[in-house]
Amino acid sequence: MKTEEGTRRESASFFKELGGFMRPYRGGYSSSVIISVLSVLLNVGTYIFAGKIVVELFSSHSDWSKIVSFGVFLALCKIGSGLAMNLSTWLSHKAAFKTLRDIRIAFAKKMLRLPLGYFEVNGSGRLKTILVDNIEGMEKTLAHMLPEMTGNLIGPLFLIVWMFFIDWRVALAMTIWILLGFSVTMGMMRGYEEKFRGQLKASKSMNQAIVEFVSGIEVIKNFGRTKESYLKYVEAIKGHADYNVGWMRETQVYSSLGMAIAPFSIFPVLISGLIFWSDGSLKTSLFFLLIILSFGIFSPLMIALTYIDQVAQMGTYAKEIRNVLNYPELRRGDKTDFNNNDIEFKGVSFSYDKFSNDGLGKALANINKKAADNVSFKIKEGSMTALVGPSGSGKSTVGKLLAGYWDVDYGSITIGGCDIREYSQEALNERIAFVDQDTFLFDKTIRDNIRLGNNDATDEEIEEAAKKAGCHEFILSLPNGYETMAGSGGGSLSGGERQRITIARAMMKNAPIMILDEATSSSDPENEASIQKSLSAAARGKTLIVIAHRLTTIKNANQIAYIEDGRIKQMGTHEELMRSCSDYRMMWELSEGDKTPAWED
The missing domain is CATH 3.40.50.300 (P-loop containing nucleotide triphosphate hydrolases)
Structure with missing residues (x-):
């Protein structure tokens, strides 16, 4: 069973193989990441100005002109963040769809060069799955992972660093709590690729059984094979369901424990904050600022972590694509003239x-x-x-x-x-x-x-x-x-x-x-x-x-x-x-x- 390190190796191998297709559009991918980071920084700005508003409100001499100014800047940051994220998404999708287009073209050209016998050994259904379903399955990862994963990691990191500057004790308590939750959650990633490959196999078996049952229903009924064929159909569907239920059962404990801990980053902030506020070592305004900042940390991190799942899936898809693209072609020369037809x-x-x-x-x-x-x-x-x-x-x-x-x-x-x-x-x-x-x-x-x-x-x-x-x-x-x-x-x-x-x-x-x-x-x-x-x-x-x-x-x-x-x-x-x-x-x-x-x- 592969560890998370194994999954990272597969992901790195995948991107190494895919690099040739991504390279012509690296400008679009890079711009998308940069603009996504800008969007995140602008979004962080909303927390900064929200914090300033809180501090000003708790001040003994509140300046309403400052509060209004901070509110305007907060609104501008929010609008700018949304516009930047839309631009980043547009650029990443444009690059991703061009990359997938090139992969499909290369795949189709390879099919034209493959020996005819290859298509006897590998049915058209399998090739259709790779050409349509598997390549399409990579779109979400290519279009969203680079900009959104980068942005969703940088934003929380910035907020955590800021919290350490405000009060390192509260920030440390919150960080330990989140890491504990995620470490438990990551237990569900053990052997992920093997399990996902098994899930694909179960899906293919089920699809094949469904197609065979539907396509052959006339023969099945004419020859009195209804019960036998139906049982084969049911077994394939049950096998698919049992596999997925079994996989879910294995990961449910890790998922439940992790989600019971990590999302509640406000909990350690409240507990530790109240302790330090009660002994006078933490100001009320800063306590409320820490509470506000803690709300912007877990959700982006969770979004970023979902891409680990997608990258592992994409690694499986990439192996099937590589197997076709690297398949040995017939050895042929350039001679065109025939002496005779002996x-x-x-x-x-x-x-x-x-x-x-x-x-x-x-x-x-x-x-x-x-x-x-x-x-x-x-x-x-x-x-x-x-x-x-x-x-x-x-x-x-x-x-x-x-x-x-x-x-x-x-x-x-x-x-x-x-x-x-x-x-x-x-x-x-x-x-x-x-x-x-x-x-x-x-x-x-x-x-x-x-x-x-x-x-x-x-x-x-x-x-x-x-x-x-x-x-x-x-x-x-x-x-x-x-x-x-x-x-x-x-x-x-x-x-x-x-x-x-x-x-x-x-x-x-x-x-x-x-x-x-x-x-x-x-x-x-x-x-x-x-x-x-x-x-x-x-x-x-x-x-x-x-x-x-x-x-x-x-x-x-x-x-x-x-x-x-x-x-x-x-x-x-x-x-x-x-x-x-x-x-x-x-x-x-x-x-x-x-x-x-x-x-x-």
Whole structure:
């Protein structure tokens, strides 16, 4: 468990990391602090002039002109303090929002440079939480902490010093009392960061359970899983509540004791003041002045201390942001020219172990420690290669390594005789089209979603691609045809319809290398036959890698690799594997009932 010293170290580390984003706006932050201090000094001035009024009122010869003058100065100090604080807040917010803007821009730019596989391991929900919620959660600390914490510490400090000049005995009694209260209160900060991290984890679990319950309510009810799903939902919510209640129970004693002592700074002033006033060592006017000053000490200190809590939270947020910003990017060069489209895997090995601290990565690592294990094979330009094997065998991983989802751990992948790490990522993206079973459409028109494959495509070219992908007819049947909005994530369309549109989009790209990973899995048999035939025609002359479970769809491939446990167990044509690979022959026999036509030559 971390101590307060640990929290300070985390805070210092956070500001060190954040310094690069804050530095361009240090003038705004500095001005905000200076003006905040001015506001505090003006506010202290109100106590000074209030004290002078009290002294004058208790004087045997009160001068009302002085009292009126002091009152005017008191009012001016109060107004000036308010204006200065508003200006300070405006400056700090302006600097804070610009800092957060820059962090978000840097985060978004980093996302564009991250390997595609990162987004499989780290879900969009987590990234959205960091980009929106966590960064927004730092606004209050950045905008308020520097000016307000500084001001709320300087003001009480000034008043305490003044009280020591008036009567050090009363001031010392009050200071000891406040320190005692705060020392008890600080007990609740022990291990704060670990507890807050646990609270975030409990919140994420609860949010995930809520989203799953609400999104899957139709499936839950249809399959009679109401009780089971409801219990899972209740357990997640109860776990969140229990964690927070437990945390509160641990800190309640410290909080209650501290708040029972520290706020009553007037108590030691009254007791000690009465003692010294009764023996004549403290004047009545000064006694009342000390009482007035004591009222302005505790409240600002309490406000300042609340920022310790916020800084600890911000340190947790910063760690998640840093993890993304510091995430290793793919190693890529600047080569853009390809000699040809021959592909070769040379002793390629890859493991998901490096992602084992994340949700999906942990699951993938458990499924197969080496998703690709010393994989070597060649693909001739213009040929078709199929990758088959049982679920979790690593065939999709092999395709995604070529597509640039991750860098290989060992070995190399070459295109045209050059390692893909020598090419720029832009050049590889133009060279390779990857279509998988996970479809995503933007909340744009269907026409614009297909045009993403080629921004210069004409409407006629878009419709031609749609015809080849077998989606032209159903698009025309929609209320607005090609101008129909796809909805968020393509939600207004069925899975098969989305998949056909993504295939049309891939066709529009017209890349010389195409990777199809179960690209027609969501289509019904009738449409799949049509799409396979269209893809076969569109893929002529291209280097094609097909990852499939339905073996009849790849019977005529130039070569088929049977993959198991990340290794290529056997490679050859369909006829060769039927003779020499019993596992492939068994898979073929199981799929004989599939009447989907095979790929055409």
